[in-house]
Amino acid sequence: MVNIKINKAGLLLRKPEKEGGGSMRRSLGLLLLLLLASASAALAADVALTSVGQSPDAVMVKVVMKKIKVEPEYDALMKPAALGSQKVLVAVVGGSSKGLGAAGVNADQEKARAVSLIEGAKKKGMKILVMHVGGEGRRGTLTDLFVNAAVPFADQVILVKGGNNDG
Numbered sequence: 001m002v003n004i005k006i007n008k009a010g011l012l013l014r015k016p017e018k019e020g021g022g023s024m025r026r027s028l029g030l031l032l033l034l035l036l037a038s039a040s041a042a043l044a045a046d047v048a049l050t051s052v053g054q055s056p057d058a059v060m061v062k063v064v065m066k067k068i069k070v071e072p073e074y075d076a077l078m079k080p081a082a083l084g085s086q087k088v089l090v091a092v093v094g095g096s097s098k099g100l101g102a103a104g105v106n107a108d109q110e111k112a113r114a115v116s117l118i119e120g121a122k123k124k125g126m127k128i129l130v131m132h133v134g135g136e137g138r139r140g141t142l143t144d145l146f147v148n149a150a151v152p153f154a155d156q157v158i159l160v161k162g163g164n165n166d167g
Contacts (some may be wrong), residue, residue: 047087047089048083050117051094051099052094052130052146052150053114053143054099054102054103055092055143056099057134058074061133072090076103078117080119083120087126089126090131091129095144097142111145122153128153128156130147130150133158133160
């Protein structure tokens with residue numbers, strides 16, 4: 001089980017930096033900024049962003065990143081070969097049957113892709129940030145499959161409070 005704590009902003013962190021208040025968007029932005037800054041001042045080309053589970057949540061994270069002036073290299077179906085000189089891989093976990101179908105992959109193929117990508121990023125010395133921002137509505141056995149596959153590789157984990165109501 002991952003060691004996580006709830007901060008005042010309602011976010012769960014594996015290794016919390018500082019507790020703080022404010023809106024969820026601002027809190028996510030600040031947390032992303034802290035992680036990216038800790039990865040040698042990551043610039044736009046230093047961040048790779050992907051979905052793990054093909055939910056639209058990674059697109060939401062991309063929007064928040066743009067608000068803090070970080071333009072990640074985004075690919076919902078990113079493969080290890082797409083990794084270049086980035087310093088951080090942000091893997092946004094959220095299972096979506098509809099998203100998997102649209103991508104033409106099943107859950108097992110998506111899990112294998114994600115693990116291969118994260119292992120490739122680790123071999124390159126990249127920091128891994130796993131996020132679950134879909135809340136309670138994005139939880140279930142499908143998302144749990146992807147959470148259990150991705151989180152063990154994470155250097156940091158960010159979850160919204162509602163994403164861990166079952167403990």
